[in-house]
Structures are given as C-alpha cells and as structure tokens.
Amino acid sequence: MYRIVSKERLAHRHTLFKVDAPEIAAKARAGQFLIVISKKGGERVPLSICDHDREKGTISFAFHEVGKTTKELGTFNEGDELFNVTGPLGNPSEIKKFGKVLCVGGSILIAPALLQAKALKEAGNEVVTVLACRSEEFLFKKAEAEKFSDRVYVASDDGTVGEKGLEFLNDLLSKEKFDRCTVIGPVIMMKRVSEITKPFGVPTVVSLTPIMIDGMGMCGVCRVTVGDKMLFGCVDGPEFDGHRTNFDELINRQRSMLPEERLSSLLWEHEHEGRCRCGRK
Amino acid sequence: MEGNEPRRKRNDKALDEDVPMPRQEPEERVKNFDEVALGYTEEMALAEAARCLKCKNPQCQKGCPVEVPIPQFIDMITQGRYDEGIAVIKSKNALPAVCGRVCPQEQQCQMNCVRGKKGDPVNIGRLERFLADWEREHGTKASARPASTGKKVAIIGAGPSGLTAASDLAKLGHEVTLFEALHVAGGVLMYGIPEFRLPKEIVQKEVEYVQSLGVDLRLGNLIGRIHTIPELMEQGYDAIYIGSGAGLPQWTGCPGENLGGIYSANEFLIRVNLMKAYDFPESDTPIRIGKHVVVIGGGNVAMDCARISMRLGAKVCLNYRRSRNELPARREEIENAEEEGLVCNFLNAPVEFFGDEKGWVRTMRCTSMELGEPDDKGRCSVTPIACSDFDVETDTVIVAIGQTPNPIIQRTTDGLKTNPRNGTIIVDEDGRTNLDGVFAGGDVATGAATVISAMGAGKRAARAMHDHLMNGKKGDRE
Numbered sequence: 001m002y003r004i005v006s007k008e009r010l011a012h013r014h015t016l017f018k019v020d021a022p023e024i025a026a027k028a029r030a031g032q033f034l035i036v037i038s039k040k041g042g043e044r045v046p047l048s049i050c051d052h053d054r055e056k057g058t059i060s061f062a063f064h065e066v067g068k069t070t071k072e073l074g075t076f077n078e079g080d081e082l083f084n085v086t087g088p089l090g091n092p093s094e095i096k097k098f099g100k101v102l103c104v105g106g107s108i109l110i111a112p113a114l115l116q117a118k119a120l121k122e123a124g125n126e127v128v129t130v131l132a133c134r135s136e137e138f139l140f141k142k143a144e145a146e147k148f149s150d151r152v153y154v155a156s157d158d159g160t161v162g163e164k165g166l167e168f169l170n171d172l173l174s175k176e177k178f179d180r181c182t183v184i185g186p187v188i189m190m191k192r193v194s195e196i197t198k199p200f201g202v203p204t205v206v207s208l209t210p211i212m213i214d215g216m217g218m219c220g221v222c223r224v225t226v227g228d229k230m231l232f233g234c235v236d237g238p239e240f241d242g243h244r245t246n247f248d249e250l251i252n253r254q255r256s257m258l259p260e261e262r263l264s265s266l267l268w269e270h271e272h273e274g275r276c277r278c279g280r281k
Numbered sequence: 282m283e284g285n286e287p288r289r290k291r292n293d294k295a296l297d298e299d300v301p302m303p304r305q306e307p308e309e310r311v312k313n314f315d316e317v318a319l320g321y322t323e324e325m326a327l328a329e330a331a332r333c334l335k336c337k338n339p340q341c342q343k344g345c346p347v348e349v350p351i352p353q354f355i356d357m358i359t360q361g362r363y364d365e366g367i368a369v370i371k372s373k374n375a376l377p378a379v380c381g382r383v384c385p386q387e388q389q390c391q392m393n394c395v396r397g398k399k400g401d402p403v404n405i406g407r408l409e410r411f412l413a414d415w416e417r418e419h420g421t422k423a424s425a426r427p428a429s430t431g432k433k434v435a436i437i438g439a440g441p442s443g444l445t446a447a448s449d450l451a452k453l454g455h456e457v458t459l460f461e462a463l464h465v466a467g468g469v470l471m472y473g474i475p476e477f478r479l480p481k482e483i484v485q486k487e488v489e490y491v492q493s494l495g496v497d498l499r500l501g502n503l504i505g506r507i508h509t510i511p512e513l514m515e516q517g518y519d520a521i522y523i524g525s526g527a528g529l530p531q532w533t534g535c536p537g538e539n540l541g542g543i544y545s546a547n548e549f550l551i552r553v554n555l556m557k558a559y560d561f562p563e564s565d566t567p568i569r570i571g572k573h574v575v576v577i578g579g580g581n582v583a584m585d586c587a588r589i590s591m592r593l594g595a596k597v598c599l600n601y602r603r604s605r606n607e608l609p610a611r612r613e614e615i616e617n618a619e620e621e622g623l624v625c626n627f628l629n630a631p632v633e634f635f636g637d638e639k640g641w642v643r644t645m646r647c648t649s650m651e652l653g654e655p656d657d658k659g660r661c662s663v664t665p666i667a668c669s670d671f672d673v674e675t676d677t678v679i680v681a682i683g684q685t686p687n688p689i690i691q692r693t694t695d696g697l698k699t700n701p702r703n704g705t706i707i708v709d710e711d712g713r714t715n716l717d718g719v720f721a722g723g724d725v726a727t728g729a730a731t732v733i734s735a736m737g738a739g740k741r742a743a744r745a746m747h748d749h750l751m752n753g754k755k756g757d758r759e
Binding site for chain 2: 023024027032035037041042043044068069083084085086087088089213214216217218219220221223224225230232235249252253255256257259260261263264267
C-alpha cells in the first residue's frame with residue numbers, strides 16, 4: 001500500500017498528493033509517469049510525476065478531478081492508502097544543456113512542467129517558463145516556477161491573469177532565439193504551441209500521457225502517429241517531437257470513451273455529492 | 282465406491298466414448314460471463330477415470346510439458362483418493378486448475394493415449410480439473426517448507442511461466458521474489474483468458490498456493506524501469522528468470538488503423554478481463570462495443586475476443602486470411618464460438634479502414650486471398666487475389682493477429698542477446714540467456730505460444746537455475 005503523506009489543494013478540483021513510495025522515488029526522473037489505482041478494482045490512471053524526494057522516499061503527482069476516478073481520488077486524505085502505484089513508467093525527459101529553453105506547462109500539468117524546468121535549470125540552461133491556465137483561479141505554483149526559471153510568463157484562456165491565450169509566444173519567439181521547447185499540458189494546447197514554434201524552427205518536445213490502461217506497452221490505447229510511424233506513448237514516449245505528432249488523430253482517439261466516462265462521472269456525482277445535472281436531487 | 286464399478290456398468294462400445302463435459306447451453310451462456318464448462322461430477326470423474334487402461338508403458342505422460350504423472354493421478358481417482366491424486370499432480374504442476382481448463386490436451390497428453398486409437402482418448406484434462414476443483418472445495422493443503430539454501434532468486438513476470446519457475450525454485454529451498462508489473466498476479470491468465478473459460482477467482486487461488494510456498498510477490502513492479510536486470514544482480518539476486526511474456530500487440534499496418542473503434546486484442550481483453558469492463562458502470566473501466574464487430578485473426582485470442590463481443594451483445598464475424606483448416610485456434614474453442622453465433626469469413630485480409638465524420642471506424646476494406654503451397658512446416662502460404670477488394674460494414678474492429686515481447690527489459694539490459702526480427706530473448710533449451718545467471722522462457726523467448734509451453738519452459742529453467750545456484754557454474758558461458 002502507498003500512504004498519502006500530504007494533500008495539497010492547488011486550485012478548485014486540482015489536487016496534489018505526496019505519497020510514500022521509496023523504491024519509485026529512488027528511480028523517478030522528470031518526464032516519467034505513474035499508474036495510480038486508488039482502490040481494489042479501480043481504474044488505472046496515468047499521472048505525470050511532479051516531484052520526487054529520494055531521501056524521504058516520496059513522490060508527488062497532481063490530478064484534475066474531472067472523471068469518476070479522479071473525483072474519487074480527490075476524497076482521499078493525508079494518511080489514507082492507495083491500492084497501487086506503479087512506476088516510474090515511460091522514458092525520462094532528455095535533460096542536458098541545450099542553451100535557452102522554453103518550458104510550457106498547461107492546466108494541472110503545470111505541476112510536472114515545473115519538475116522539468118527545475119531539471120533543465122540544474123543542467124545549466126536558461127529557462128523561460130510559461131504557466132498556462134484557464135483563468136486566474138486555476139493558476140498555482142507561480143512562486144515555485146520563479147525559483148527554477150530565469151523568467152516566468154503567465155497566460156490564461158480568458159485573460160483574467162497574464163497574457164490572453166498563447167499567441168504572445170509568436171512575439172516572444174520572433175524577438176528571442178530559443179534552442180528547445182518542452183510542452184506538457186492538454187493535447188489541444190500542445191498542438192497549438194507546436195504550431196507556433198514550428199515556423200521558428202525551435203525543436204519542440206511534447207509529453208503525451210494520453211488514454212492508457214496498462215502504461216507498459218500492452219494495450220496499444222496510447223498509440224500515436226509520429227512522422228510516418230505508429231509509436232506507443234508508454235514505451236516509446238511519453239515525449240515526442242511536437243512538429244511530427246499527429247495531434248488531430250490523438251484528439252479523436254482521446255474522445256473515444258467520452259460518453260462512458262461522462263456516464264460514470266455523473267453516476268458518481270449523483271451518489272456521492274448528491275447532485276446531477278438533471279436538476280433533480 | 283469400488284473403483285472398477287463404472288467400468289462394469291458400461292459396455293465396451295460405450296467405453297470408446299469419453300464422458301461428455303456438462304456445459305452451459307449456447308443460447309444461455311452467450312448472455313453471461315460465467316464459466317461455460319461446468320466440470321465433472323464425482324460420478325462422471327470416476328466413470329472417465331475407469332476408462333484408463335493403466336498401460337505398462339504410459340504414453341500420455343510423455344506428451345505433458347510439465348511431466349505430470351498422469352496414470353498415477355488417474356489411479357488415485359479410481360480409488361477415490363482425491364487428496365493424494367491432487368498431491369501427485371502438484372508435485373509437478375503448480376497450476377492444475379488452470380491447466381485442466383486451458384491446456385490443449387488433445388495435442389499433448391491425450392494425443393498419445395492408447396484409447397484414442399479406437400475411440401476417444403481418456404479425457405485427462407477434465408480429470409485434472411476435477412481434482413483441482415475438488416481440492417479447492419475441500420481446502421488446500423499447505424506444503425512443508427524445505428530447508429533454505431540461502432540463495433536468492435528473482436522471477437520477472439507472474440504469468441504461467443514465472444509462477445511455475447517460482448514454485449519449483451521455492452520448493453527447492455531458494456528464496457524467491459516474484460516481480461509483477463500489473464496490479465494483480467497471473468499474467469495472461471488474468472488479462473488474456475476470459476472469465477467464462479477460466480474464472481479469475483480460480484487463478485487467484487493458484488497464485489495464493491504459489492505464495493504459500495514462500496514466494497514473495499511484488500505487484501506493480503515493472504522491471505526495466507523500477508529495477509533493471511543488472512541492478513537486481515547488484516542487489517544480491519543469485520539468478521534471474523525473465524518470464525515477461527509477449528504483451529506487445531501487433532498491428533495490420535493498414536491505413537486508418539488508429540480510428541476510433543479499432544482495438545488491439547490486448548486492449549479489448551485487458552478492459553474486459555482484467556478491469557471487468559463488462560460490469561461497467563459497476564466497474565470503473567469502460568468498453569465501447571458496437572453492433573457489428575469484426576475480429577481479425579484466427580487464434581485462441583481471436584476466439585476469445587469474438588466470444589466476449591457476443592456476450593456484450595454484438596453480432597460478430599471473424600475474418601481470417603487462410604481457410605478453416607489452417608485456423609490455429611483449438612477445435613473446441615472454434616466449436617464453442619460457432620455454437621454461440623460466430624460467423625467466420627475465410628480467405629480475406631484487411632487493406633484499409635475508413636471512418637465516419639467523428640473519426641469512428643465505419644468500413645473495413647478487405648481483399649480476397651488464395652492458398653498456395655504448404656511450406657516446410659506444412660502451413661499454406663497465402664497471396665492476395667488481384668482486384669478482389671470488397672467492403673465490410675462495421676463499427677468495432679479487434680485486431681488479434683499476435684503479440685511480440687515487450688521491449689522494455691531488452692532495451693534496459695546491456696548485452697542481452699535478442700532476436701532482431703521479433704525481439705524474443707535468445708535462450709538455450711534450458712532457458713539460459715547469454716548473460717551469466719540470467720534465464721528466460723515462455724512467450725518472451727518463443728513468441729506468443731500456449732500457457733502450458735510457457736509452464737514447461739519455467740520448469741526446465743528452474744531445474745537449470747537450481748543447478749547453477751548449487752553448483753555455481755559461473756563463467757561457463759560468456
């Protein structure tokens with residue numbers, strides 16, 4: 001069993017757990033992910049590693065409470081035990097001195113982006129971090145980002161905080177030369193950033209932790225077309241060349257179980273939070 | 282009960298036929314996930330056991346990859362000494378309830394049975410299952426722990442091969458750690474074979490038995506990531522067995538294969554068997570199944586996918602590129618599937634998949650195939666017939682054309698020799714790899730094969746590992 005050492009609310013329905021898992025902590029590196037199963041019989045949820053403490057033997061992961069399983073996970077508290085945490089999975093990020101790196105994190109995945117920024121900074125890079133969120137209330141860890149970065153930009157979909165949208169990156173990239181860009185966030189955001197960096201010729205790495213079940217190369221749910229090759233997110237990735245990734249296919253595949261996911265989420269809400277969207281109690 | 286009584290009751294002619302297995306009726310079973318074959322009653326088992334001719338030179342045993350003393354356990358049944366019968370089996374086979382259900386006995390022990398020359402062979406598999414089920418109902422006996430040798434062994438993968446190697450090595454007194462990547466042990470027995478052929482509760486009972494031998498099971502440990510093979514050696518393991526199976530799905534490579542509604546057999550099976558998606562939304566993991574499922578392939582995995590799809594309420598056809606005669610699936614599985622309503626389309630292969638405006642598969646374009654001359658293994662080649670394309674309307678496609686080994690261990694173990702063609706680990710007949718103290722067997726060495734052949738490999742490797750551990754044959758191999 002894996003005990004939750006601490007629980008942190010990052011924003012509304014954005015939660016970070018620090019979990020006791022010394023063997024995983026000993027090996028975890030930026031860019032890798034975990035499969036978390038909250039209870040016996042529960043779903044296998046792929047979640048990016050946000051931090052590791054080799055001395056204390058802990059790892060951290062963050063999640064957005066959006067489906068049944070993540071909502072249920074959100075009800076766990078400090079001291080509770082998780083049924084299983086498997087990891088570290090996937091290949092670690094390529095961390096070396098590139099020069100000047102643009103590090104973009106979006107939504108809940110700002111949390112693992114900061115681990116990348118930290119590792120890139122430690123490797124001697126000049127790190128410019130972009131925190132992208134829906135609106136001001138979903139912005140978190142800005143102070144931490146400033147610690148690991150030479151400069152931090154904030155962007156929000158509605159413009160309530162920082163830049164409105166990501167289009168400002170066009171200006172930034174036309175003024176300054178970057179040697180590499182790493183992006184981790186919602187697929188649609190990774191697609192947009194890759195489109196922006198492409199004409200500037202900035203090598204761009206996106207982190208694809210899409211719909212997975214086993215997370216170790218068995219199911220093929222996470223298959224993605226990169227260039228002309230079919231690759232597996234879990235075994236070959238999760239990081240791929242953003243300029244050669246077929247995002248549209250990926251977005252389509254991510255939707256494939258949407259009605260089922262909505263159903264189970266609604267049933268859970270109805271049972272545990274006493275509400276459903278039909279308006280009846 | 283007198284052992285020979287049933288023999289007197291049946292005349293010679295009747296003895297040519299085996300005692301039929303009671304089964305759920307097709308129209309009933311296609312609506313549920315309960316086990317299809319119900320198992321012999323005590324009376325049936327006695328009648329079937331009495332058909333054994335007690336040959337002086339038993340041929341059946343030679344056909345068993347794990348060397349089960351078949352005539353002895355059948356003799357115990359005829360005498361009603363079931364607890365001793367199961368002990369005879371367990372001296373060689375840690376998973377009798379599994380083997381009694383999923384072994385292709387007709388190609389192994391039963392193929393050699395002398396009774397088979399004139400009529401049906403003695404149904405050894407059903408008798409094995411009878412004893413295993415009897416034991417489960419009457420309580421499993423714990424085995425005595427042998428004296429410790431002080432040697433540490435790591436087994437990677439808690440599937441049939443790893444469980445067999447682990448139990449054999451534990452019985453020899455070695456300290457065994459069994460690493461399993463998934464959150465439950467059993468490997469393909471849990472994620473691959475469906476509930477209605479092999480109830481998962483039974484698999485877990487067999488796993489518990491292996492643990493009762495002193496095996497330390499570590500779940501959720503993907504070797505190659507959390508520990509590599511060289512790191513395990515550094516941690517003090519004296520020998521390692523890699524039984525990680527063949528889990529990486531193969532694809533047709535046809536355009537459109539990444540459309541929605543196209544599953545690998547593995548994804549489909551993992552969702553349904555391991556994550557119990559057939560109970561969704563009671564269970565948490567969903568499965569989306571359409572009205573018209575096409576399964577591509579012709580092996581046991583393809584049959585399992587087809588039979589699950591029918592139970593989920595779909596109309597199912599199986600498209601296989603060769604003809605009925607070449608179907609690699611067990612005869613019994615094909616019959617079961619067809620009884621349940623499976624339609625087989627032979628001699629065609631997919632060329633392209635087309636989707637609807639939402640990116641969901643709608644049509645599968647196939648080309649007709651023709652059989653050529655048999656190759657040296659007796660398998661006919663197939664070639665496409667020019668201008669023979671036709672379209673099949675479908676909303677769910679399951680690709681069940683085989684699996685290759687997962688590459689993670691191979692990629693993280695420097696110097697381990699593998700076959701560049703399919704990624705299998707190269708081993709000798711006893712499972713030795715080119716690295717000292719590192720052994721491998723089962724699907725990871727052979728490519729996808731049967732449960733029992735993987736168990737046989739685990740058994741042979743356990744013997745060689747014991748030899749290596751006790752006689753320290755370090756340095757024998759480069």
